[in-house]
Amino acid sequence: MRAIDRVLDAIDLETVLLAEDERSARRLASQLARELGFADADIVALEWRANMARVRIRGYVHRPGHHYAWLGQAAR
Amino acid sequence: MGRRKVLLAPLDPVHDVGLKLVQRALDAAGHSTLRLPPDLSAEEIVSRAIEYEPDTVLVGRTLGYNVPEVLARLVDLMEAAGMRSRVRLGVGGMAIRPELAAELGYDRGFGPGASSEEALAFVEGREPQPPAAPQALEKPDLTAGYGYLAKDREVAASLEAIAAAAVAWGKARTSPGVERARLRRRILEAEAGAERSDGRISEPVDELRAAYVRACDPPIRAFYEGTGPPGKTRPLSADEIAALAAAADPVSFERRQVRHVRARPRVFVQYGTGCPVMDSVHNRVAEAWGADGLVHFDPSWAARTEGLIEGHHSHEEDGTLLTLANLRSIGRARLSGTLWQVRAHRGLNTPETVVLAAAAGADLTKVNPVYGSLGAGTDPERLVVDGGECLSLAAAAGLPLDVVTNEELCGVPAGKAFAGMLIIAAMAVHQGGRPILQPLFCLSPDVMVTGRMEDNFVDYNMAKVIALRQLYDAPIWPGAPIGFLTHTEDRVQSATSTALHAAIAASLEVDAITIASADEAYSGGSIAAASRVDTLLATAEAFRFFGSARVAPTPRAEEWAGELVAQIKDTLRQVLERPSLVDALYAGVLGSPADGVYPGRAGRGTVRLR
Structure with a gap:
């Protein structure tokens, strides 16, 4: 059993990125998601101030309606 | 020892x-x-x-x-x-x-x-005693103790006259939505082998279903004719259906408490990921973190299509399909003490939705033809007929219903929206129903224009409840969700805003609230279960923080409550001057293009005299 198979739907990652503007912060956030292996990721929230961006990245493990690795376990 | x-x-x-x-x-x-x-x-x-x-x-x-x-x-x-x-x-x-x-x-x-x-x-030198076994929660009746009497003589007379005329007007007419609801009821009775509710012998299901299909739009007709489900939907697999069935197995766990010292408000969350399996698990998360109630969200396109499909189905986008199989499975997966609402407030399938809600064991429904026809795209004439049928069906099934005022989000001033809400509530009472008033706690367009929330979010939201209580003795359930349009994509801000609006609601001791997840303002994907926990935790913290203390508004709350009362009375007078409620809706009395709403067109021309 892999732990990631027990993720209900998504993994959120919150951090602060150093970036010179909001556009590059968004690019870095997307890059970070890829580097961490999130194949299906989105930036849920990003606020850029003073060359830093507080960001919340979401990696979807199971979108609604997809095949859930936990099917038959978590609903119990 | x-x-x-x-x-x-x-x-x-x-x-x-x-x-x-x-x-x-x-x-x-x-x-x-x-x-x-x-x-x-x-x-x-x-x-x-x-x-x-x-x-x-x-x-x-x-x-x-x-x-x-x-x-x-x-x-x-x-x-x-x-x-x-x-x-x-x-x-x-x-x-x-x-x-x-x-x-x-x-x-x-x-x-x-x-x-x-x-x-x-x-x-x-012993094992710790386990926490007391979780008690089966008692399912509360949100409408208990309310007399549904207008407290103002003029308002009482206006509501009685408008409601009686609107109910009679609707009962003289029918629509494809009304006919399908009646057919669905007969199909369910026939499938159950039961006698028809009118005492006649049940008919063959195939004939009833054929008549039902004839009253549907092409995409739904295609489903019944075997061409396949509507776009972006698919039938659930056997594994998924088995998982749904397993979710209904009895469970016992320690439920986190959201409320602290006050019995009210009961806290509802909305669900509708599109997938009934994911919904049932999300709902379990919400229950574990203390939600008292669940609200079913269906896809918006389904509200503009005549007819509903059958069976277990998943939907790729937000909103879970209204089918009896989906509803029964989701409903059975909830804890025995959890309240469950299935909405029938807008669109072309509202009466059938109430039939399905009752058949699936829902505790509440949601009806408001005024909002549905001004803010949700359905023709006013059609929705007054269908809405009247909804109110009648809900009363017969013993389902309390909330009357939502989401037209405020389109720009309609709260006073006008409240006049519409009180009319529908009076129509419900006229037919033996138990309505619940649902003012919005929101940063509405009207409020933005008038600047009533430039200083704080407390006064005007409280003014709404004060005004409604001055006029009508009915339960109040702010929603939906509280804090609408105040949320941002930041989860801390979003959860905090929800919690603070919940604190206002608790101060007012309203009967229930609906809260959003911390993903309320995020539109890029589906809501994550963790975001549901965020707002439940934040709300619990607000209730713990304030306890039995109250949020104190400034004197402006009373001033604005007075203005709202005057606006409600004025709007009711204008409705009375029109030939019918439907005419008033087309004429913009309860919300006009200048306010930001337009009479809907879906289902126009489908009403006929009985």
Whole structure:
């Protein structure tokens, strides 16, 4: 059993990125998601101030309606 | 078990609150205790232990620096003094992890969140008593104790006249939505082998279904003719259906409490990921974190299509399809004490939705033809007919319903929206129903234009409830969700805003609230379960923080409540001047293009006289 198979739907990652503007912060956030292996990721929230961006990245493990690795376990 | 002798020693410069609580529990249990002051060295503690000769030593540590060194030193000194083998040694506090305690040679480590009972059990050499078994929650009746009487003579007369005329107008007419609802009811009765509700012998299901299909739009007709489900939907697999069935197995778990000292408001959350399996698990998350109720969200396109499909189906986008199979499975997966609402407030399938809601065992529904026809795209004539049927069906099924005022989000001033809400509530009461008023706690376009929330979000939201209570004796359920249009994509801001609006609601002691997830303002994907927990935790914290204290508005709340009352009365007078409620809706009395709403077109021309 892999732990990631027990993720209900998504993994959120919150951090602060150093970036010179909001556009590059968004690019870095997307890059970070890829580097961490999130194949299906989105930036849920990003606020850029003073060359830093507080960001919340979401990696979807199971979108609604997809095949859930936990099917038959978590609903119990 | 004999009386134990326990030495409690804070191995910490200042913190000893945890040990004080443990000492109180030990004393109450009849044990002999000695608690040392903070800021003693390990050497001093061992020295006092040699004098006191305890059978148990409990040490506490909150500060996080040098923890392994300090704790290890105490163990070493106790061993050197020859007392370690005779004395049981436990350690607890914010800086303690049980694994670390075991590694350092302690008999037990109590981490953050450990209870006094756990420490007491350790001292007494027994297992801690498990928390009391979760009690089956009593499902509350949100409408209990309300008389549904207008408190103002003019408003009472206006509502009675408008409601009686609108109900009679609707009953003289029918629509494809009304006909399908009646067919669906007969199909369900025939499938169950039961007698028809009108006492006649049930008919063949195939014939009933054929008549139903003839009253559907092409995409739904295609489904019944075997061409396949509508776009972006698919039937659930056998595994998924089995998982849904398993979700309905009885479970018992400790449910987190959202409410603190007040019995109200009951807290509802919305669900509708598109997938019934995911919904049932999300709902379990919400229940575990204390939600009192669940609200079913269906896809918006389904509201503009005549007819509903059957069976277990998943939908790729937001909103879970309204089918009896989906509803029954989701409904059965909820805890017995959880309230469940299935919405029938807009669109072309509203009467059938109430039939399905009742058949699936829902506790509540949602109806408002005024909003549905001005803010949700359905023709006013059609929705007054269908809405009237909904109210009648809900009353017959014993389903209370909320009357939502989401047209405020389109720009309609609250007073106008409330006039429409009170009319529908009066229509419901006229037919024996039990309506619940649903004002929005929101940053509406009208409020933005008038600047009523430039200073705070408290006064105008409170004014709404004050005004409604001045006019009508009915339960109030702000929604949906509270804080609408105040949320941002930031989860902390979003959860905080929800919690603060919940605090206003608790101060007003309204009957229920609907809260969003922390993903309310995020439109890029589906809501994550963790975001549901965020707002439930934040709401619980707000309730804990305020307890029975109240949020105090400024005097403007009363002033604005007076303005709202005047606006409601004025709007009712204008409705009375029109030939019918439908005419008033087309004429913009309850919300006009200037306000930001337009009479809907879906279903136009489909109403006929009976």
